Amino acid sequence: MAAMSGKIIQHVLVAQSCQQNRQFSTQYRQDCCNLNTRSLLPFLGGNLAWSGTSTIQLCAFSKLNRGIVYCNAASSTAAISSVEKSDFLKLQNGSDIRGVAVAGVEGEPVTLTEPVTEAIAAAFAGWLQNRKKPDASRRLRVSIGHDSRISAQKLQDAVSRGIARAGLDVIQYGLASTPAMFSCTLTENEDFLCPVDGSIMITASHLPYNRNGFKFFTSAGGLGKADIKDILERAANVYKTFTDEELRDGERRPSQSIRRVEYMTIYTSNLVQAVRKAAGNIEKPLEGFHIVVDAGNGAGGFFAGKVLEPLGAITSGSQFLEPDGMFPNHIPNPEDKEAMKAITKAVLDNKADLGVIFDTDVDRSAAVDSSGREFNRNRLIALASAIVLEEHPGTTIVTDSVTSDGLSTFIEKKLGGKHRRFKRGYKNVIDEAIRLNSVGEESHLAIETSGHGALKENHWLDDGAYLMVKLLNKLASAKASGKGSGSKVLTDLVDGLEEAAFAAELRLKIDQSHADLKEGSFREYGEAVIKHLENVTDSDPKLQKATVNYEGVRVSGYGGWFLLRLSLHDPVLPLNIEASSKDDAVKLGLAVLSAAKEFPALDTSALDKFVQA
Ligand SMILES: O=P(O)(O)OC[C@H]1O[C@H](O)[C@H](O)[C@@H](O)[C@@H]1O
Numbered sequence: 001m002a003a004m005s006g007k008i009i010q011h012v013l014v015a016q017s018c019q020q021n022r023q024f025s026t027q028y029r030q031d032c033c034n035l036n037t038r039s040l041l042p043f044l045g046g047n048l049a050w051s052g053t054s055t056i057q058l059c060a061f062s063k064l065n066r067g068i069v070y071c072n073a074a075s076s077t078a079a080i081s082s083v084e085k086s087d088f089l090k091l092q093n094g095s096d097i098r099g100v101a102v103a104g105v106e107g108e109p110v111t112l113t114e115p116v117t118e119a120i121a122a123a124f125a126g127w128l129q130n131r132k133k134p135d136a137s138r139r140l141r142v143s144i145g146h147d148s149r150i151s152a153q154k155l156q157d158a159v160s161r162g163i164a165r166a167g168l169d170v171i172q173y174g175l176a177s178t179p180a181m182f183s184c185t186l187t188e189n190e191d192f193l194c195p196v197d198g199s200i201m202i203t204a205s206h207l208p209y210n211r212n213g214f215k216f217f218t219s220a221g222g223l224g225k226a227d228i229k230d231i232l233e234r235a236a237n238v239y240k241t242f243t244d245e246e247l248r249d250g251e252r253r254p255s256q257s258i259r260r261v262e263y264m265t266i267y268t269s270n271l272v273q274a275v276r277k278a279a280g281n282i283e284k285p286l287e288g289f290h291i292v293v294d295a296g297n298g299a300g301g302f303f304a305g306k307v308l309e310p311l312g313a314i315t316s317g318s319q320f321l322e323p324d325g326m327f328p329n330h331i332p333n334p335e336d337k338e339a340m341k342a343i344t345k346a347v348l349d350n351k352a353d354l355g356v357i358f359d360t361d362v363d364r365s366a367a368v369d370s371s372g373r374e375f376n377r378n379r380l381i382a383l384a385s386a387i388v389l390e391e392h393p394g395t396t397i398v399t400d401s402v403t404s405d406g407l408s409t410f411i412e413k414k415l416g417g418k419h420r421r422f423k424r425g426y427k428n429v430i431d432e433a434i435r436l437n438s439v440g441e442e443s444h445l446a447i448e449t450s451g452h453g454a455l456k457e458n459h460w461l462d463d464g465a466y467l468m469v470k471l472l473n474k475l476a477s478a479k480a481s482g483k484g485s486g487s488k489v490l491t492d493l494v495d496g497l498e499e500a501a502f503a504a505e506l507r508l509k510i511d512q513s514h515a516d517l518k519e520g521s522f523r524e525y526g527e528a529v530i531k532h533l534e535n536v537t538d539s540d541p542k543l544q545k546a547t548v549n550y551e552g553v554r555v556s557g558y559g560g561w562f563l564l565r566l567s568l569h570d571p572v573l574p575l576n577i578e579a580s581s582k583d584d585a586v587k588l589g590l591a592v593l594s595a596a597k598e599f600p601a602l603d604t605s606a607l608d609k610f611v612q613a
Pocket residue numbers: 400424425426427448450452566567568569570574
């Protein structure tokens with residue numbers, strides 16, 4: 001410990017009483033106590049154990065209304081006795097775990113209680129122990145980070161208890177980004193206790209304030225669906241071993257010694273180095289650029305002060321950088337129209353060269369050029385493809401299924417690459433790119449319209465901040481070589497991308513309690529709808545089914561296309577339509593509707609409205 005920087009690593013204790021926190025709150029604000037009755041003990045050996053990013057977060061919670069909400073947060077005693085294996089399995093959301101962590105929203109009972117969380121963390125530790133042999137000189141170590149959600153501290157404490165319970169070392173990072181939590185499994189730096197053997201990010205991405213969840217990483221990447229299921233099954237067993245006292249008083253149990261590391265300093269300095277290197281080792285390659293950041297009150301505020309400013313950029317006009325788990329300004333989601341409007345306005349108001357926006361946990365991003373043109377969805381993919389294809393001519397770009405026909409033409413005809421339009425889901429897209437490389441087809445970029453983008457050069461980590469670094473590299477190198485000093489260099493890269501005049505996504509719900517399901521699953525029902533639509537399409541000469549398609553049914557016609565597929569997570573059939581006019585889009589919509597109407601458990605009201613409007 002002595003060899004390590006005292007500024008970086010401290011011991012903290014979890015799960016102390018409100019009284020102890022009251023002492024602490026005199027230093028900050030009284031209402032901070034209300035918010036952290038189950039949180040960190042501030043003192044160890046007379047030193048404040050809370051530092052850096054955590055302090056920022058704490059202060060962000062200091063508004064009274066936040067306090068009220070937090071005090072409604074899940075009581076560990078609520079709904080404890082009846083948590084069954086099936087309840088644990090319901091927490092799976094693809095390759096993530098998601099649940100309700102804060103009480104108070106009608107119809108949304110708390111599912112991520114502290115004991116449930118502790119059991120999940122202990123299960124992950126057990127899963128890790130089965131796979132990794134610890135170094136003889138040390139125990140396995142697991143790091144924990146979280147986004148700005150109001151339940152973050154409570155869940156961090158419970159996760160810490162679960163990991164420690166399994167006998168592994170716990171290292172807390174405080175406010176962090178999801179990509180940083182993968183990155184720390186690869187970083188070689190013993191001063192920062194890296195690499196860790198496994199890591200947990202506490203986040204529910206852009207979902208409402210009452211939700212939370214977990215993503216798990218090892219040096220092999222994010223855990224997949226099968227591993228998550230395994231962990232939840234193990235968690236159900238761990239949970240059974242909890243004593244009544246543990247279930248009742250989870251958050252007040254004696255504390256364990258936990259280490260604290262400011263890992264985000266390593267992560268951000270890696271981003272800074274990447275841009276400097278790309279610009280030819282210039283210290284401030286972004287000098288003269290004005291770049292505004294919108295972190296949506298999530299975890300991405302670091303990008304302005306810790307990445308852009310050291311590179312010389314001006315960041316005035318950046319907004320919503322302070323973590324605030326009530327997300328009072330807009331949903332932190334680059335797919336959200338209001339969010340994109342907000343960053344566009346900030347760029348125009350500030351006459352900035354570029355705007356950058358992140359989702360809550362910074363694994364997704366988008367940008368806006370100086371004229372207010374959005375680089376998100378297909379346009380972001382086109383831009384990233386152009387950059388990657390300059391570096392790796394001919395490479396395959398793997399995308400999700402809802403990408404446009406115009407994007408394929410752009411990648412293949414204009415950029416000379418290959419477009420593999422695969423399935424929805426960032427993990428699916430990344431895994432497909434990895435698979436292609438393993439069978440000899442070179443791929444350097446896997447990217448979704450949602451803003452998840454992963455590069456081979458960055459360990460296939462879907463990192464919203466790194467994706468933006470690729471754009472910054474372009475700005476910096478253009479400036480260094482005298483080719484321009486604004487965002488025009490980026491705008492020019494997407495020149496020639498054909499974009500549909502009309503695009504819509506409608507989500508058709510399947511009523512799981514409807515008799516027409518005949519006790520089958522919503523998946524089977526959804527597949528039947530898709531199959532029927534395929535048959536209808538086959539008999540309509542104006543429609544052509546895509547020959548290469550990996551998910552749902554994709555059909556061209558009336559100068560546009562539609563895709564009907566099953567949602568990754570919900571009993572929903574999302575329908576994407578793109579066409580050159582609303583009239584043509586309606587014609588495509590009517591073709592879908594004629595098939596969908598045969599299925600009474602399918603709620604077609606959104607489509608009805610669409611074709612009538
Ligand atoms: O299938 P959907 O309901 O449209 O959801 C699909 C989306 O789910 C999650 O948000 C994943 O993080 C995304 O990668 C994925 O694209």
